[in-house]
Amino acid sequence: MAHHVHLLAKEYGICVILHTDHADRKLIPWVEGLLDLSEAEVAAGRPPLFSSHMLDLSAEPLEDNLAECARLLPRMASLGISLEIELGVTGGEEDGIGHDLEDHEDNAHLYTQPEDVLVAWNRLSPLGHVTIAASFGNVHGVYKPGNVQLRPEILLHSQEHVAEKTGHGPKPLALVFHGGSGSEKDKITAAVSYGVFKMNIDTDVQFAFANGIGQYVLENPKAFLHQIDPETDVPYKKIYDPRKWLRVGEKSIVDRLEEAFADLGSRGRSIAMKG
Numbered sequence: 001m002a003h004h005v006h007l008l009a010k011e012y013g014i015c016v017i018l019h020t021d022h023a024d025r026k027l028i029p030w031v032e033g034l035l036d037l038s039e040a041e042v043a044a045g046r047p048p049l050f051s052s053h054m055l056d057l058s059a060e061p062l063e064d065n066l067a068e069c070a071r072l073l074p075r076m077a078s079l080g081i082s083l084e085i086e087l088g089v090t091g092g093e094e095d096g097i098g099h100d101l102e103d104h105e106d107n108a109h110l111y112t113q114p115e116d117v118l119v120a121w122n123r124l125s126p127l128g129h130v131t132i133a134a135s136f137g138n139v140h141g142v143y144k145p146g147n148v149q150l151r152p153e154i155l156l157h158s159q160e161h162v163a164e165k166t167g168h169g170p171k172p173l174a175l176v177f178h179g180g181s182g183s184e185k186d187k188i189t190a191a192v193s194y195g196v197f198k199m200n201i202d203t204d205v206q207f208a209f210a211n212g213i214g215q216y217v218l219e220n221p222k223a224f225l226h227q228i229d230p231e232t233d234v235p236y237k238k239i240y241d242p243r244k245w246l247r248v249g250e251k252s253i254v255d256r257l258e259e260a261f262a263d264l265g266s267r268g269r270s271i272a273m274k275g
Helices: 002-012 025-043 062-077 114-124 153-166 185-193 202-219 242-264
Strands: 019-023 052-055 082-087 092-094 097-099 130-134 175-177 196-199
Touching (some): 019 025, 025 062, 052 062, 062 082, 062 114, 082 114, 114 130, 130 153, 153 175, 175 185, 185 196, 185 242, 202 242
Parallel strands (some): 019 052, 052 082, 082 130, 130 175
């Protein structure tokens, strides 16, 4: 799949970042296998297959989390691959990995402490490029209002704390916004201003795809019940052809991504446009 993406990116003249997400302890051998493949690519004079890999060991003690990240990061760095880590707990579930979100609880575990971010930065940043998914009340999926409160100012506090303690300039951290689906626009804007460079919206993308197809089915109900109209004898093949309604779903995803580009301030800023 990665080879296919690289080929299409070259042919279309676009920039693509390939990232693997949420690998917990049992998936580390899989990540190491991908690094084997990237090493072979680099040895042959080609770019690594992936731009970054995520280790999600947030369910483990902080020291165990960072120790495993520190073991793998130098290998990634030698290939020009970034490491994404998660600190704190992002509620809900993504790719079969997640944490329960409880009703009527303060969900304090969903907020990463700046002190932990500093520990992670000091341990990992000398080893290679690291990005941090710090939890600030975000959840995977979409939940009813009131269960959690997004507090992007936690990201600002982490930036300020690390900058103060390390002597780095403003906003030294590259931050990741997990569980961005359904988030308020002003919270997205604030998070970006505090150093978020990547936001995950898998749930919104899935819904956009399903919603586009669902609307198409509602507009053409007979075509999904009959091959030929029972009253007019008109064939419906051009309507129920999967290539037709799958394309509708794809266009719906494009619309949702355009919205995300605007929310994140990235529209028109691809480096492919500057080449």
